[in-house]
Amino acid sequence: MRSVHWIVLAALAASIWASFAFLSLNLGELLTVESRALMWKYVVSFFAPDLSSEYLMRIGQGTLETIAISAIGTALATVLGLLLALPAAGRFGIVARAAARLVLNFLRSIPELVWAALMVMAAGLGPFAGTLALALHTAGVIGRLFAETLENAPAEPAQALRLSGSPRSLAFLYGTMPNVVPQLVAYSLYRWEINIRMAAVLGVVGAGGLGQMLYFSLSLFHQHQALTVIIAMLLLVVIVDGASAWLRQRLVG
Amino acid sequence: MNIRLDQATLIHANGNRAVNAVSCEIAEGERVAIIGPSGAGKTTLLRLLATALRPTAGSLSVLGVDPWRIGRSALRRLRSRIGMVHQAPPIPPRQRAVTAVLAGRLGQWPLWKGLASLVYPVDIPGARQMLARMEIADKLFERCDQLSGGQLQRVGVARVLYQQPDLLLTDEPVSAVDPALSDRIIGELVREATTRGVTLVASLHAVDLALHWFPRIIGIRGGEIAFDLPPVRVTDAMLKELYASESTVVPTQDNLPLTVQSPGVRRKPMCS
Numbered sequence: 035m036r037s038v039h040w041i042v043l044a045a046l047a048a049s050i051w052a053s054f055a056f057l058s059l060n061l062g063e064l065l066t067v068e069s070r071a072l073m074w075k076y077v078v079s080f081f082a083p084d085l086s087s088e089y090l091m092r093i094g095q096g097t098l099e100t101i102a103i104s105a106i107g108t109a110l111a112t113v114l115g116l117l118l119a120l121p122a123a124g125r126f127g128i129v130a131r132a133a134a135r136l137v138l139n140f141l142r143s144i145p146e147l148v149w150a151a152l153m154v155m156a157a158g159l160g161p162f163a164g165t166l167a168l169a170l171h172t173a174g175v176i177g178r179l180f181a182e183t184l185e186n187a188p189a190e191p192a193q194a195l196r197l198s199g200s201p202r203s204l205a206f207l208y209g210t211m212p213n214v215v216p217q218l219v220a221y222s223l224y225r226w227e228i229n230i231r232m233a234a235v236l237g238v239v240g241a242g243g244l245g246q247m248l249y250f251s252l253s254l255f256h257q258h259q260a261l262t263v264i265i266a267m268l269l270l271v272v273i274v275d276g277a278s279a280w281l282r283q284r285l286v287g
Numbered sequence: 288m289n290i291r292l293d294q295a296t297l298i299h300a301n302g303n304r305a306v307n308a309v310s311c312e313i314a315e316g317e318r319v320a321i322i323g324p325s326g327a328g329k330t331t332l333l334r335l336l337a338t339a340l341r342p343t344a345g346s347l348s349v350l351g352v353d354p355w356r357i358g359r360s361a362l363r364r365l366r367s368r369i370g371m372v373h374q375a376p377p378i379p380p381r382q383r384a385v386t387a388v389l390a391g392r393l394g395q396w397p398l399w400k401g402l403a404s405l406v407y408p409v410d411i412p413g414a415r416q417m418l419a420r421m422e423i424a425d426k427l428f429e430r431c432d433q434l435s436g437g438q439l440q441r442v443g444v445a446r447v448l449y450q451q452p453d454l455l456l457t458d459e460p461v462s463a464v465d466p467a468l469s470d471r472i473i474g475e476l477v478r479e480a481t482t483r484g485v486t487l488v489a490s491l492h493a494v495d496l497a498l499h500w501f502p503r504i505i506g507i508r509g510g511e512i513a514f515d516l517p518p519v520r521v522t523d524a525m526l527k528e529l530y531a532s533e534s535t536v537v538p539t540q541d542n543l544p545l546t547v548q549s550p551g552v553r554r555k556p557m558c559s
Binding site: 210 | 337339363365367368369371373375377379382386390391395401402405450452
């Protein structure tokens, strides 16, 4: 190794040590016999999960709520994203393009959790806030992807239709859409998959669904019920990952 | 006059003078073939007639009107009367043949009909009839990416036949198709133009096709008209000179030597 590499390594080590010192983190404390015993006790306190039929009913309801929040949130985002993607792809002039891109960047740069916190304030606790939060952030992401897809789509089919007198809107639907629909569907499904996971988390700030149940049970020290919620979230994510991969393959292939 | 070009000039953005002060008139119902080496300006000339390009200088009138002096809705109505067969069919690969053919009348249909046809094709018999004329009626519900190049080209022609335009333009419609099929496609376009009495202007790469099917041949070279004659008066020397920049032989369908002097070549029955 050259001396430069040694200097870089030394600088890295120094900055890591400085960070620990600055934040007064003491990793050693995690490894003492006492803290290990405490952690073990906490983990054990989660078992066994609460599998009473009454609670499972509530879990089922929470799961459905999470799926519904993510589905409606993604659907709204797809519509809003497409509406913003058309101007963002430069189809209505340079000014509209810049404005739409600004809106998309704004929507995208605020994370779902922050949107959710804002929406809880605006719309109150519950699934409505979660749905709006997902819709707004996802519209920013999806709109950007849609705009790029539209910009990369071949222009000839729509141009040829306009040359035979077709109105602009129909030329777009007949000439451009068939080329971009698979991509749009794939992006939407992928974002839906992400949003189901996100919807499970959003509940922590009070936006409904499984996350809200997890937050309540942890705050009230009902660890058995918290474990049930965690298991339900895990199952949901595994099932959704599989289903989404299968669907995308079927629809886009 | 159906088409009139008056000193029409088109200079591309890169400064290339593709069409240089071309003047010519084409009457209603005429069938004209445009021949010339690649880069001579055939496509640009056709795109001028299709109102896809606006002449840099000079003027033109198509179907009796100057397309660049009328309003937007009038231009749209004019364009719905012009049908263009493109060299590469501009059809989305995932579209079904029936939808691709029906799209030919989007300029004539009211908006709701165009939207409804996306949900369910509104004129399946009409699309089938046009595909049948192209001998691919069995491909009606096939997706266009399942078709061969020749079949896809015929879907493109079927779309323009379905449009029933008053001016038929074709830009090297058969350059990617085998000779027997080329002959059938050109034959069908000529039949369409003759029976409906509409004007047909076709640019063709294969000179033998042009001489066989068209009563008027316009040769272009370097963006200018080299000759404008009926096929019987087009001589071997003229063709040799027209294509001098490209090669020593005149391009034909099978790359067989073309002897214009022999009447047998021109009168050979190519299609029943």
